[in-house]
Amino acid sequence: MTQSRKKLRLALIGWGAINRRIAELLAERSKGDIAIAAVAVRNAAAAINIPAGAELITGPGELAGLNLDLVVEAAGREAVGIWGEAALAHASAFAVASTSAFCDDALLDRLIATAESRGSQILIPPGALAGIDGIAAASLLPLDEVVHRIVKPPAAWRGTPAESLIALDTLTEATAFFSGSAREAASRFPQNANVAVISALAGIGLDRTRVELVADPAAAGNGHQLSARGAFGKLDLAIENRPLATNPKSSEMTALGLVRLIENRMRTLVR
Structure with a gap:
């Protein structure tokens, strides 16, 4: 039975x-x-x-x-x-x-x-990222470096401190406006760089994880490029997400990852 x-x-x-x-x-x-x-x-x-x-x-x-x-x-x-x-x-x-x-x-x-x-x-859900399980597993051995590059359309950076750093409305090419630690990125840009904490906690921490924030008028979605180096080998991964229709600062993948987390609490076969 x-x-x-x-x-x-x-x-x-x-x-x-x-x-x-x-x-x-x-x-x-x-x-x-x-x-x-x-x-x-x-x-x-x-x-x-x-x-x-x-x-x-x-x-x-x-x-x-x-x-x-x-x-x-x-x-x-x-x-x-x-x-x-x-x-x-x-x-x-x-x-x-x-x-x-x-x-x-x-x-x-x-x-x-x-x-x-x-x-x-x-x-800690994966948010808008992929490959977090790989970074977490890799961190069981020493990690030398984790770099997280976040690329979003200019509209996604409106209402953030990016407006005082670059002219979002007149950009013609991809422009990096911040480079620093995951702690600083998430503290200064909590709506857009919140996800940097996820890659940091999975790997080498908030202060050693390096983050670059980019506004790109050619970007069709919210992009993340992760790079990790260490005793495990090398990891390079890129993902471009569709923004949520009701909030361009968030990605559809963020909601999808949370639904997967919820459903996995009930699944017999967890994937």
Whole structure:
């Protein structure tokens, strides 16, 4: 006799472009084994069209009693500090999309301590990247270098400090406007270079991972070029993602990677 698997109960922190896309994809793909139990927002009046059956919550204490298996955050770096400890206390895992929050070492240490005391896990999704599993595996041996180049159309850099560094509206060719550590890139450009924290935590850390940010008028999507060198050998990888239709600063792949993470919590064959 086959034993039935219990339904996964999920809470989404934030109801912006990424989590709305996650809910849309889960609704299309779900076989009834994943339930969005709650959607957490700062302003309840602004949360429209949340999934049927989901409870709308506005404070971390409201996660208690929801019998959650997984909490997924996609609400910006401040939300990680606000919701993280409660998420780890009331669910077995907390997936963090706004990884730029982990530029704050004290916050990361606090969440790790909470997870250890509660027996829960902090999950770092691959975001808009590919090859993160390879860098993480390679880091078991010494890594000499990890370089992460992020290339996006000028429109994706509007509303960021890039506007004060280059003339986005008159670019005629690919132009690099920042080069530095992953920590600095994610701190200064949290909406666009948040993903640099993912490659850094997978490999040689926030201060040794080098990041270059580029605005390219010829770019059709949001591109990432990863290069790693070390005792394992060499890795060179490039990916160009379609931006989310509702937010050009984020990639469709970010939502897809989170859906894969969620579904893998239920799969017999994890891939």
